[in-house]
Amino acid sequence: MSDKQHTLHSARRLGRLMSRYYLSSRYHSLWGPLLRRPLAWVTSGAPVEILRVFGIHPFYPENYGALCGARRASLALCQAAEARGYSQDLCSYARCHLGSLFSPEHAPLKKLPPPDLLVACNNICGTVLKWYEELARRLRVPLLFIDTPFIAGELEDRAVAYVQEQLRAMVEELSRLTGRRWDAARARRIMGLSNEAVLLWREIRYMGRHRPSPLNAPDLFIHMAPIVVLRGTPQAVHYYRLLLSEVRERVKKGIAAVPGERVRLLWDNIAIWYRLNRFFRFFAERGACFVTDTYTGGWDTEMAVREDPLESLAEAYAGIFLNRSLQFRVRQMVELIRDFAVDGFVMHSNRSCKPYSLVQEEIRRQVVEQTGIPGLVVEADQTDPRAFAEETVLNRAQAFLEALAL
Amino acid sequence: MKKKFFCGVDIGSLTTKVVLLDAKGEMVSRAWARSGYAGKEVAHRLLSGMLEKVGARQEEVTVVATGYGRVTYPADREFSEISCQARAIARLFPAARTVIDIGGQDSKVIRISPQGRVLDFAMNDKCAAGTGRFLEVMAQALEVPVEELGHLAEKSSRPLCISSTCTVFAESEVVSCIARGEPKEDIVAGICAAVAARVLALAERVGLEPEVVFTGGVARNKGVVKAMRERYARALAIPPEPEITAALGAALLAMDLGTERK
Numbered sequence: 001m002s003d004k005q006h007t008l009h010s011a012r013r014l015g016r017l018m019s020r021y022y023l024s025s026r027y028h029s030l031w032g033p034l035l036r037r038p039l040a041w042v043t044s045g046a047p048v049e050i051l052r053v054f055g056i057h058p059f060y061p062e063n064y065g066a067l068c069g070a071r072r073a074s075l076a077l078c079q080a081a082e083a084r085g086y087s088q089d090l091c092s093y094a095r096c097h098l099g100s101l102f103s104p105e106h107a108p109l110k111k112l113p114p115p116d117l118l119v120a121c122n123n124i125c126g127t128v129l130k131w132y133e134e135l136a137r138r139l140r141v142p143l144l145f146i147d148t149p150f151i152a153g154e155l156e157d158r159a160v161a162y163v164q165e166q167l168r169a170m171v172e173e174l175s176r177l178t179g180r181r182w183d184a185a186r187a188r189r190i191m192g193l194s195n196e197a198v199l200l201w202r203e204i205r206y207m208g209r210h211r212p213s214p215l216n217a218p219d220l221f222i223h224m225a226p227i228v229v230l231r232g233t234p235q236a237v238h239y240y241r242l243l244l245s246e247v248r249e250r251v252k253k254g255i256a257a258v259p260g261e262r263v264r265l266l267w268d269n270i271a272i273w274y275r276l277n278r279f280f281r282f283f284a285e286r287g288a289c290f291v292t293d294t295y296t297g298g299w300d301t302e303m304a305v306r307e308d309p310l311e312s313l314a315e316a317y318a319g320i321f322l323n324r325s326l327q328f329r330v331r332q333m334v335e336l337i338r339d340f341a342v343d344g345f346v347m348h349s350n351r352s353c354k355p356y357s358l359v360q361e362e363i364r365r366q367v368v369e370q371t372g373i374p375g376l377v378v379e380a381d382q383t384d385p386r387a388f389a390e391e392t393v394l395n396r397a398q399a400f401l402e403a404l405a406l
Numbered sequence: 407m408k409k410k411f412f413c414g415v416d417i418g419s420l421t422t423k424v425v426l427l428d429a430k431g432e433m434v435s436r437a438w439a440r441s442g443y444a445g446k447e448v449a450h451r452l453l454s455g456m457l458e459k460v461g462a463r464q465e466e467v468t469v470v471a472t473g474y475g476r477v478t479y480p481a482d483r484e485f486s487e488i489s490c491q492a493r494a495i496a497r498l499f500p501a502a503r504t505v506i507d508i509g510g511q512d513s514k515v516i517r518i519s520p521q522g523r524v525l526d527f528a529m530n531d532k533c534a535a536g537t538g539r540f541l542e543v544m545a546q547a548l549e550v551p552v553e554e555l556g557h558l559a560e561k562s563s564r565p566l567c568i569s570s571t572c573t574v575f576a577e578s579e580v581v582s583c584i585a586r587g588e589p590k591e592d593i594v595a596g597i598c599a600a601v602a603a604r605v606l607a608l609a610e611r612v613g614l615e616p617e618v619v620f621t622g623g624v625a626r627n628k629g630v631v632k633a634m635r636e637r638y639a640r641a642l643a644i645p646p647e648p649e650i651t652a653a654l655g656a657a658l659l660a661m662d663l664g665t666e667r668k
């Protein structure tokens with residue numbers, strides 16, 4: 001089974017698109033201040049549409065962390081951060097990113113484009129607060145922080161109002177920093193572009209419902225990059241249109257991501273970036289395809305259109321799945337299992353990402369109870385290879401696949 | 407050619423086990439030895455010895471390999487220990503629903519269906535705490551042979567509490583117990599209790615449905631068995647040779663392969 005069969009042609013286009021994105025980040029860090037188009041380092045769950053209204057270019061340290069993992073630079077960078085006293089228990093995206101500041105010689109892209117400001121939102125985790133505070137102290141740049149209360153049940157109006165109020169304050173602050181005015185019509189246009197890309201991404205993900213599936217989890221992990229870093233731009237929309245047509249074509253021709261697909265699986269949590277292909281190949285060689293996952297689906301919910309764009313944004317960004325209850329996540333998995341006709345699921349207990357991983361054992365129990373399909377937990381880390389014992393993990397994976405087949 | 411014998415080879419991290427069955431599925435021979443550096447050679451030697459004794463040739467045997475070294479062995483097929491354990495226990499204890507296995511560097515809990523299918527399983531994380539290796543390290547610190555641990559623990563009337571889960575930390579905890587002059591048997595009983603507590607916590611992830619069978623080399627350790635029985639009040643069945651169940655399961659799976667082919 002050659003790797004060629006798996007790779008979507010769009011992967012090359014994606015490579016070019018991402019290179020252009022990184023180049024433009026560099027460009028902004030050089031000329032941004034002059035053109036009043038500053039560069040911001042932002043968390044993946046920050047309301048980027050607001051920044052775009054002000055012509056601010058977002059750069060994503062988390063996406064950069066994933067890149068460090070995929071390029072196998074993460075170990076050296078984590079160690080560089082640890083040598084400065086950062087704990088090994090800190091999220092490895094944070095350690096990679098901080099490490100790249102201390103040891104740019106080990107860092108992909110060498111020296112990162114420095115930020116003019118930082119924007120963080122704790123809808124994904126509490127780690128980002130401390131991580132970004134640390135950046136603000138070290139780099140002496142302003143930090144804008146959005147606090148989203150954890151949603152134990154339904155998203156309540158007062159939570160939305162609380163976040164909306166902070167967004168309003170952020171708008172004022174950005175207006176002051178850039179000297180530009182808030183333009184609600186422009187905000188709506190940008191949010192429209194976000195929604196368009198989000199809907200395309202969702203449709204692409206849904207293609208995995210076909211049997212055989214045209215997509216395997218590594219495809220989703222690789223092709224999610226634009227929905228994160230280029231959300232709210234025409235480039236993202238354009239890219240996903242092309243990707244969707246390629247995936248549709250695959251379905252039409254009956255091309256499987258995993259030739260001879262026998263087992264359909266669901267993946268939970270972030271990828272194991274430094275082993276992405278090798279890890280999933282182990283499953284593919286045994287006819288198992290990860291037809292869907294919970295992670296890349298984090299970017300497939302569209303924003304409702306409200307009178308005040310800030311209200312829509314508050315609602316959307318407070319409601320993301322990592323900020324939600326255990327019950328919400330159980331329900332989400334049960335629905336995916338049903339919609340994608342999944343035979344079993346694999347949960348990556350990811351040492352880095354506590355909000356994602358700590359509740360997994362209980363989620364697993366409930367999902368197994370409700371669906372009757374088996375679930376496996378494997379321990380690893382998204383980017384720190386020291387937390388991954390390949391032999392042990394693959395041993396379990398084999399036992400799991402045997403149990404599914406016997 | 408019709409196979410006359412079915413062999414299970416379990417190359418574990420500490421010991422290699424080989425089980426040979428005849429065409430009727432009766433056990434004709436079993437043996438084990440330390441895996442050492444080359445478990446594959448050890449397995450080969452054990453199997454050759456057995457075949458010589460029964461007067462059979464290699465070609466007359468279907469071999470299934472399992473355990474950490476399974477991919478290195480030129481077998482007809484390889485299966486994970488989980489599948490092998492389930493297969494063996496379904497045969498030895500038809501009423502068993504849960505298997506607790508503590509081997510050299512793994513501890514695992516497997517839930518099986520009445521048909522012997524694996525329903526669910528949990529394994530220790532990559533740390534060796536609560537496994538055979540853990541007991542070996544502790545035995546070394548106490549300067550007693552690992553086989554003696556069980557007898558020593560039985561003598562204890564006041565087991566100490568070893569609270570560290572990490573093998574390295576637990577070892578220093580033991581060393582400081584020795585320094586304090588604590589009786590050896592109480593330290594050993596504490597170590598055994600720590601192993602039992604850890605594997606039972608693991609078992610909670612999949613549920614401990616009776617009947618429960620305890621397998622693996624550590625099931626020979628009376629101290630651990632006692633501690634398990636104290637914590638888990640229900641019956642705990644132990645096969646007469648608890649270290650060879652995975653190899654037996656591999657041999658049974660080898661027989662299944664034969665019947666599949668027909």
Ligand code: SF4
Nearest residue numbers: 091124125127352353
């Ligand atoms: S802890 Fe999880 S959500 Fe937070 S930055 Fe790390 S990977 Fe992302």
